[in-house]
Every structure is written in structure tokens, then in C-alpha cells.
Amino acid sequence: MFVVSSRDFVIVNYNHLHPDGSISIMVYSDEKYGENMVPKKKDATRGFIHIGGWHLEKVSEKETRATLILELDLKGYLSQSVLRNTNVLQGNQLLKLPGSIERFKAENPH
Numbered sequence: 001m002f003v004v005s006s007r008d009f010v011i012v013n014y015n016h017l018h019p020d021g022s023i024s025i026m027v028y029s030d031e032k033y034g035e036n037m038v039p040k041k042k043d044a045t046r047g048f049i050h051i052g053g054w055h056l057e058k059v060s061e062k063e064t065r066a067t068l069i070l071e072l073d074l075k076g077y078l079s080q081s082v083l084r085n086t087n088v089l090q091g092n093q094l095l096k097l098p099g100s101i102e103r104f105k106a107e108n109p110h
Contacts, residue, residue, distance in 0.1 A: 006043065006045070007045050009047050011027040045074075054069075068090070
């Protein structure tokens with residue numbers, strides 16, 4: 001059995017509503033900002049997100065095309081099975097998107 005240490009990330013988040021109605025939700029890590037603002041957790045490895053986020057485009061009244069962009073460094077060794085599970089968990093984030101979209105629209109009326 002492999003023990004996987006926990007990871008933490010400090011990210012900067014940027015949301016943008018484009019003129020065509022599509023939405024970009026972008027995140028990235030900033031080492032200087034992160035180290036100064038959020039101390040590292042004692043038993044965690046701090047990962048780094050080079051760039052990540054979603055681009056959401058309305059296809060129809062009931063469909064949205066969601067494009068995931070993600071380049072990150074989880075730091076340290078992780079087995080292939082852990083990486084596969086991580087990819088599945090990332091895909092499951094789609095289940096949270098409807099609530100996130102509604103919050104974004106409420107905070108950013110056109």
C-alpha cells in the first residue's frame with residue numbers, strides 16, 4: 001500500500017464573461033503571492049498550477065460545451081493509479097458547474 005501525502009494549492013482565480021456570452025474561469029499559482037499570503041500546511045506538499053480553468057460556451061438552451069485547461073505540478077512522486085483517480089475526480093468537478101455558473105451570473109449581471 002502506498003501512502004500519498006496530501007497536497008495544497010494556493011491559487012489566484014479570475015472569472016470573465018465574454019461579449020459572446022461564454023465564460024472563462026481561470027486559475028493559476030503565484031509562488032511569491034502564495035508563500036507570503038498562505039503559510040504551507042505542515043503535513044502537505046504544495047503543488048503548483050501553471051494554468052487551469054474552464055471555458056464554458058452555450059450550445060443550446062439545455063447544453064453547454066465545457067473545455068478544461070489544466071497544467072499542474074502535483075510535486076513529488078504519485079503512482080499511475082493515484083493519477084488516474086485524480087483525473088476522475090477532476091472530471092467530477094463538472095457536477096459542480098451548474099451551481100458555479102448560477103452564482104457567477106448572479107454576481108455578474110449583463
